[in-house]
Amino acid sequence: MRMMVRSVNRKMAIGWAKESKGCLSSTMTRASNTWKDNQSSQILLSPPLVTLDLPDIWAAKSTHYDPLSGQKISNVQIATVINGKLIAEEIRSRVASEVKRMKECIGKVPGLAVILVGERRDSQTYVRNKIKACEEAGIKSVMAELPNYCAEDDVMTAVLKFNEDPSVHGILVQLPLPEHLDEEKILNVLSLEKDVDGFHPINMGNLAMRGREPLFIPCTPKGCLELLIRSGVEIAGKKAVVIGRSNIVGLPISLLLQRHHATVSIVHACTKNPEQITREADLVVSAAGVPSLIRSSWLKQGSVVIDVGTCPIEDPSSGVWIPSCRDVCYEEALRLLLQLLPPYLEALDP
Numbered sequence: 001m002r003m004m005v006r007s008v009n010r011k012m013a014i015g016w017a018k019e020s021k022g023c024l025s026s027t028m029t030r031a032s033n034t035w036k037d038n039q040s041s042q043i044l045l046s047p048p049l050v051t052l053d054l055p056d057i058w059a060a061k062s063t064h065y066d067p068l069s070g071q072k073i074s075n076v077q078i079a080t081v082i083n084g085k086l087i088a089e090e091i092r093s094r095v096a097s098e099v100k101r102m103k104e105c106i107g108k109v110p111g112l113a114v115i116l117v118g119e120r121r122d123s124q125t126y127v128r129n130k131i132k133a134c135e136e137a138g139i140k141s142v143m144a145e146l147p148n149y150c151a152e153d154d155v156m157t158a159v160l161k162f163n164e165d166p167s168v169h170g171i172l173v174q175l176p177l178p179e180h181l182d183e184e185k186i187l188n189v190l191s192l193e194k195d196v197d198g199f200h201p202i203n204m205g206n207l208a209m210r211g212r213e214p215l216f217i218p219c220t221p222k223g224c225l226e227l228l229i230r231s232g233v234e235i236a237g238k239k240a241v242v243i244g245r246s247n248i249v250g251l252p253i254s255l256l257l258q259r260h261h262a263t264v265s266i267v268h269a270c271t272k273n274p275e276q277i278t279r280e281a282d283l284v285v286s287a288a289g290v291p292s293l294i295r296s297s298w299l300k301q302g303s304v305v306i307d308v309g310t311c312p313i314e315d316p317s318s319g320v321w322i323p324s325c326r327d328v329c330y331e332e333a334l335r336l337l338l339q340l341l342p343p344y345l346e347a348l349d350p
């Protein structure tokens with residue numbers, strides 16, 4: 001079962017949208033074949049949104065026009081701010097229609113189980129968002145809430161219960177766990193087939209190894225790849241820099257980009273000359289969680305930038321945690337982007 005709602009939540013992503021040749025991607029072709037095969041056998045398999053190892057040719061959705069002549073501009077690169085919210089909407093609506101068809105064909109829907117330990121307000125908000133996304137897509141969700149001081153065995157029991165439950169297809173243990181709990185031990189008992197976060201060492205190992213396919217790919221890294229591919233950004237052969245090397249974001253993003261044939265460098269807190277390394281990149285993905293770390297002097301003109309970093313703050317009126325400052329200094333990056341626009345477009349900017 002591969003069908004899960006994964007949030008693609010980029011507020012800011014700047015890049016080049018490339019007008020491509022309008023071919024149906026090989027992923028899409030394989031997807032429709034899978035669907036056709038499955039219709040006859042009544043088994044529904046959701047194809048992966050990003051197919052690993054195989055280079056795809058994606059049809060860019062947008063068409064660009066010269067604002068003066070009105071002529072279509074083909075095969076040119078247009079400086080743009082990638083609209084992550086719009087792409088997320090497209091994905092959510094596609095998942096919702098797949099779930100609907102699944103329900104009509106086999107009378108079942110995917111199920112997500114979330115285990116939340118403790119009372120961290122940010123974790124509560126993240127979990128609430130996931131459950132809301134499930135509801136909107138028609139996915140069943142169940143939740144086990146455990147107190148901060150619970151025993152390791154209580155968490156293990158919750159995991160094992162969901163492992164056995166046939167109506168649960170994905171299990172998510174919200175991180176971080178309270179310090180007295182052994183995260184590694186808990187994640188290791190999670191059934192590989194239900195490891196929707198893709199954090200199990202076997203899933204992560206399969207992501208790292210060529211020719212192997214993990215059952216699940218961590219959601220934020222996969223979201224980044226979706227943004228790039230759907231925006232027509234070429235990855236193969238490009239110099240990519242990933243800032244951050246955590247198990248949740250930095251490491252899997254760097255592995256995914258490598259599998260899409262980028263040459264990847266990783267910048268972390270101990271890296272010397274991070275600015276110089278990053279300035280050489282065609283493609284930058286930042287997941288450090290350090291506000292305004294990336295200034296314009298870190299960016300090459302024409303590079304594609306995806307900013308994953310957030311410093312969530314609590315909205316005092318609602319008590320909800322909202323994403324706040326970002327890794328990339330947005331105004332400076334935007335100024336760099338505007339310099340690349342033809343003068344008549346730059347003049348339109350207020």
Ligand SMILES: NC(=O)C1=CN([C@@H]2O[C@H](COP(=O)(O)OP(=O)(O)OC[C@H]3O[C@@H](n4cnc5c(N)ncnc54)[C@H](OP(=O)(O)O)[C@@H]3O)[C@@H](O)[C@H]2O)C=CC1
Pocket residue numbers: 009220243244245246247248249250267268269270274287288289290293308309310311312
């Ligand atoms: N939008 C989304 O869907 C998601 C957003 N996030 C956000 O992404 C960010 C990263 O999250 P996560 O990976 O979990 O965080 P971690 O704190 O686990 O990792 C941060 C990484 O950034 C590196 N780093 C820290 N400071 C610097 C610096 N000054 N220069 C270069 N590298 C640095 C660290 O290096 P080292 O390893 O050397 O310590 C580490 O590898 C956070 O802001 C988080 O809120 C996270 C998950 C999902």
Ligand SMILES: Nc1nc(=O)c2c([nH]1)NC[C@@H]1CN(c3ccc(C(=O)N[C@@H](CCC(=O)O)C(=O)O)cc3)C=[N+]21
Pocket residue numbers: 007009010011126129172173174175176197219220248310322323
């Ligand atoms: N098992 C597990 N899986 C996780 O994926 C996981 C986790 N534990 N623990 C905490 C981290 C952190 N994390 C974030 C998700 C969204 C934003 C975020 O800010 N998203 C949107 C805003 C929210 C929205 O629009 O839905 C944004 O970037 O604009 C930040 C951080 C997930 N994590």
